[in-house]
Amino acid sequence: MIDNILNGFSISLTSANILYCFLGVLVGTLVGILPGLGPSATISLLLPVTFYLGPSPAIIVLSGVYYGAMYGGSTTSILVNIPGEAASVVTCLDGYQMARQGRAGPALGIAAFGSFIAGTLSVVGLMIAAPPIAKFALRFGPPEYFSLIFMAFSMVIYLASGSLLKAVMVMSAGVFLGTIGIDFVTGEERFVYGNLTLSDGIGLVPVVMGLFGIAEVLENLEKEAAKITIVKPKMKNLLPTLSDWKASIGPIFRGTFLGFFLGTLPGGGAIMGSFASYALEKKISKKPEQFGKGAIEGVAGPESANNAASTSNFIPLLTLGMPANAVMALLLGALMIHGVRPGPSLINDYPDIFWGVVTSMYLGNIMLVILNVPMIGLWVRLLSIPYRILFPLIIFFCVVGAYSLNNNIWEIIIMIIFGIIGYIMRKFKYEAAPFTFAFVLGPLLEESLRQSLLMSEGTVGIFFTRPISCTLMVIGIVLFFIQASPQFKRKQLRGYIMSIF
Amino acid sequence: MKKVYVIFLVCLITLIVSGFFLDVVASDFPTRPIEITSPNAPGGGMDFINTLFKGGVEKILKQPIIITYKTGAAGMTGTLYVKGLKSDGYSLLAASISTFVLPPLTRKTADYTFDDFTPICNLSTTPLALCVKEDSPYKTMREFIQAAKTKKMQYATHGAFTTAHITVEALGKVAGFQPLHIPHKGAAAAMTAALGGHVDLACAATTSFVGPGKLRLLAVASDKRLESHPEVPTLKELDYPNMGQVYYSIWGPKGIPEGIVSTIYEGYVKAFQQNREEMTRIANGQDHTILLLNSKELRKTFQEQHDFYKKFLAEYK
Numbered sequence: 001m002i003d004n005i006l007n008g009f010s011i012s013l014t015s016a017n018i019l020y021c022f023l024g025v026l027v028g029t030l031v032g033i034l035p036g037l038g039p040s041a042t043i044s045l046l047l048p049v050t051f052y053l054g055p056s057p058a059i060i061v062l063s064g065v066y067y068g069a070m071y072g073g074s075t076t077s078i079l080v081n082i083p084g085e086a087a088s089v090v091t092c093l094d095g096y097q098m099a100r101q102g103r104a105g106p107a108l109g110i111a112a113f114g115s116f117i118a119g120t121l122s123v124v125g126l127m128i129a130a131p132p133i134a135k136f137a138l139r140f141g142p143p144e145y146f147s148l149i150f151m152a153f154s155m156v157i158y159l160a161s162g163s164l165l166k167a168v169m170v171m172s173a174g175v176f177l178g179t180i181g182i183d184f185v186t187g188e189e190r191f192v193y194g195n196l197t198l199s200d201g202i203g204l205v206p207v208v209m210g211l212f213g214i215a216e217v218l219e220n221l222e223k224e225a226a227k228i229t230i231v232k233p234k235m236k237n238l239l240p241t242l243s244d245w246k247a248s249i250g251p252i253f254r255g256t257f258l259g260f261f262l263g264t265l266p267g268g269g270a271i272m273g274s275f276a277s278y279a280l281e282k283k284i285s286k287k288p289e290q291f292g293k294g295a296i297e298g299v300a301g302p303e304s305a306n307n308a309a310s311t312s313n314f315i316p317l318l319t320l321g322m323p324a325n326a327v328m329a330l331l332l333g334a335l336m337i338h339g340v341r342p343g344p345s346l347i348n349d350y351p352d353i354f355w356g357v358v359t360s361m362y363l364g365n366i367m368l369v370i371l372n373v374p375m376i377g378l379w380v381r382l383l384s385i386p387y388r389i390l391f392p393l394i395i396f397f398c399v400v401g402a403y404s405l406n407n408n409i410w411e412i413i414i415m416i417i418f419g420i421i422g423y424i425m426r427k428f429k430y431e432a433a434p435f436t437f438a439f440v441l442g443p444l445l446e447e448s449l450r451q452s453l454l455m456s457e458g459t460v461g462i463f464f465t466r467p468i469s470c471t472l473m474v475i476g477i478v479l480f481f482i483q484a485s486p487q488f489k490r491k492q493l494r495g496y497i498m499s500i501f
Numbered sequence: 502m503k504k505v506y507v508i509f510l511v512c513l514i515t516l517i518v519s520g521f522f523l524d525v526v527a528s529d530f531p532t533r534p535i536e537i538t539s540p541n542a543p544g545g546g547m548d549f550i551n552t553l554f555k556g557g558v559e560k561i562l563k564q565p566i567i568i569t570y571k572t573g574a575a576g577m578t579g580t581l582y583v584k585g586l587k588s589d590g591y592s593l594l595a596a597s598i599s600t601f602v603l604p605p606l607t608r609k610t611a612d613y614t615f616d617d618f619t620p621i622c623n624l625s626t627t628p629l630a631l632c633v634k635e636d637s638p639y640k641t642m643r644e645f646i647q648a649a650k651t652k653k654m655q656y657a658t659h660g661a662f663t664t665a666h667i668t669v670e671a672l673g674k675v676a677g678f679q680p681l682h683i684p685h686k687g688a689a690a691a692m693t694a695a696l697g698g699h700v701d702l703a704c705a706a707t708t709s710f711v712g713p714g715k716l717r718l719l720a721v722a723s724d725k726r727l728e729s730h731p732e733v734p735t736l737k738e739l740d741y742p743n744m745g746q747v748y749y750s751i752w753g754p755k756g757i758p759e760g761i762v763s764t765i766y767e768g769y770v771k772a773f774q775q776n777r778e779e780m781t782r783i784a785n786g787q788d789h790t791i792l793l794l795n796s797k798e799l800r801k802t803f804q805e806q807h808d809f810y811k812k813f814l815a816e817y818k
Contacts (some may be wrong), residue, residue, distance in 0.1 A: 044543040141699035187662040200573045321709045322689035339786050343709035454683050
């Protein structure tokens with residue numbers, strides 16, 4: 001093992017590979033900061049360029065872009081409430097509120113440091129435990145996935161700071177909108193109406209940029225924002241204070257743990273990780289009502305979770321040849337183009353690639369922290385730009401970002417529509433975060449449900465006859481009832497009292 | 502004075518008129534970069550084979566080849582995009598059976614047929630792999646089929662109405678068993694399902710999961726046995742329908758002049774000839790068998806495949 005690590009470092013510490021790693025994380029950070037443009041678009045652009053490098057440098061650069069984007073994505077979430085990726089949505093909830101209270105610096109700082117700790121720890125986890133974890137992940141078939149996501153849905157209700165009923169309504173809408181597109185079992189087109197754009201489903205990025213970014217701008221404009229700035233510049237507090245650290249250290253470690261394990265499961269790993277971390281922190285916090293108003297735990301936990309997940313996303317790729325998401329699929333392709341056969345024997349057949357990439361992730365994390373922390377001052381000053389100049393820039397970047405995804409004008413239109421919907425939702429106090437969660441995970445829930453029912457030929461029992469699935473289902477059901485019960489008890493009590501009279 | 506103007510006018514007219522002929526003269530083609538639109542996302546088999554040929558063809562044709570991606574709707578977005586482009590040979594389409602033949606047979610929004618395009622050349626084929634878990638009791642395809650007649654087998658593929666799905670259903674019809682399809686999202690997901698024991702059989706276009714400690718390859722859907730696994734029979738040898746392999750090819754919008762079509766085809770042939778061994782090695786490493794077909798052969802092959810699938814889809818539905 002130590003030999004492998006040393007071998008890996010001997011590869012990743014060559015000056016060429018250090019440079020590539022740096023380029024990768026730099027580009028990744030920039031890409032993460034720009035709304036809309038995501039790591040997948042960037043990696044597809046860079047793919048042909050990396051053809052002229054060897055397989056290790058190519059993967060080093062591309063994976064640097066990926067986890068660099070995770071760092072950068074939190075920057076816009078905190079500063080302007082625009083999530084760079086689905087996993088950064090949760091960071092918007094409290095991070096942006098912190099920015100509004102003049103605490104953008106600490107938020108950014110905790111996000112950067114938390115991500116660093118999480119990233120480093122999960123690289124260690126990857127090195128030690130990749131094959132056994134992969135083996136365990138193999139035991140997750142469709143019923144297990146369903147139960148896991150079902151459990152996640154039960155937990156998501158914790159995300160709602162406001163009315164439970166509204167959260168559920170909004171989640172149902174999210175699940176429904178997620179069904180638009182081509183049904184993967186029958187091939188039927190659902191709610192597509194002959195529109196080629198819709199047949200891929202409504203894109204997540206335009207929706208999220210609209211609901212969070214555009215809606216925020218609309219709401220601010222309403223409040224005579226032309227005259228205000230987002231935050232009064234408080235230049236002193238650029239870094240997290242000691243009490244911030246004390247509050248965050250627990251969430252960081254818990255988030256890392258959650259994100260790491262959930263990220264090994266293909267599908268919604270990173271997203272589930274950040275949402276789960278938020279829900280967990282809110283649940284165990286002594287002041288849950290602070291969540292949604294600028295609780296630093298709500299930034300520390302999810303940010304660590306999504307960085308841990310972006311590292312553990314590599315596990316299914318490197319140990320099974322199975323891409324956990326679209327970006328991993330691109331990396332798979334990059335390996336293929338270099339003649340590497342990804343698959344269960346990659347670690348044994350190509351140890352140089354595996355260990356070279358893994359050790360360069362260490363370096364990447366260090367580079368990212370060094371890159372991001374000094375920039376915090378710069379970002380905070382950005383917020384003191386008068387809003388009347390800032391908001392056109394925000395909208396400009398959003399529109400360009402939405403178009404850059406697929407050169408499709410429809411996606412801009414979708415973003416605008418959801419911006420208006422988001423604005424209306426805010427007016428009526430419906431929250432966007434549960435919607436996003438349901439929109440992303442609803443299709444996965446449906447997919448695993450139908451696969452499971454196909455496998456069991458219709459009996460629901462399959463979820464309970466398999467040990468892992470049964471455990472998760474039970475936890476999910478229990479969680480659901482725990483939350484429903486306070487309301488339940490109240491109504492019961494009232495009903496009981498009424499019946500006496 | 503007037504003479505000067507007349508001469509000037511004549512020169513101008515000559516230049517303008519000759520401009521009309523520039524595009525049509527095949528021997529001058531290409532004079533600017535050629536763009537190949539790929540309807541699949543970068544990093545897949547389509548991307549792989551096009552990138553493999555790109556360097557060599559660029560040297561022969563002396564013009565850059567740019568691969569752009571227009572993904573979406575199971576390949577329809579890119580295909581429909583190229584349908585409407587100019588037939589001057591500079592805008593081409595990378596097409597596979599999955600993006601070109603199947604959508605018109607299975608979807609209403611696939612508003613195209615072969616006649617809307619000009620076939621240019623075929624690049625390669627990849628087989629489908631039918632795999633079971635290594636510790637599965639079935640060591641050959643025949644054993645599996647025998648058992649499938651009594652026990653309802655569940656199989657994973659990379660999607661509904663893909664080559665893999667239709668192939669296994671056709672196999673079932675001919676061999677006399679009724680399998681249950683569990684669609685997955687992508688080849689890796691399907692293979693992993695078999696690896697985890699959640700399904701009995703996986704059928705998809707990848708052999709990366711075959712080997713000790715992983716999956717056992719029972720049969721391949723291919724014209725010839727694979728070089729990497731010469732002991733595994735093809736479906737054809739076992740007297741089952743020879744379908745499922747994916748052909749990767751280049752087409753263009755309707756009406757490209759024959760001269761230009763052959764220039765492009767010759768470009769690919771020469772590129773392969775010059776670097777035969779290396780390209781074959783890399784291609785085989787990813788289970789691509791390089792198979793260069795010219796325009797007519799390509800049209801014929803795709804038509805055959807189209808008829809195959811149409812027949813089985815009709816029976817299946």
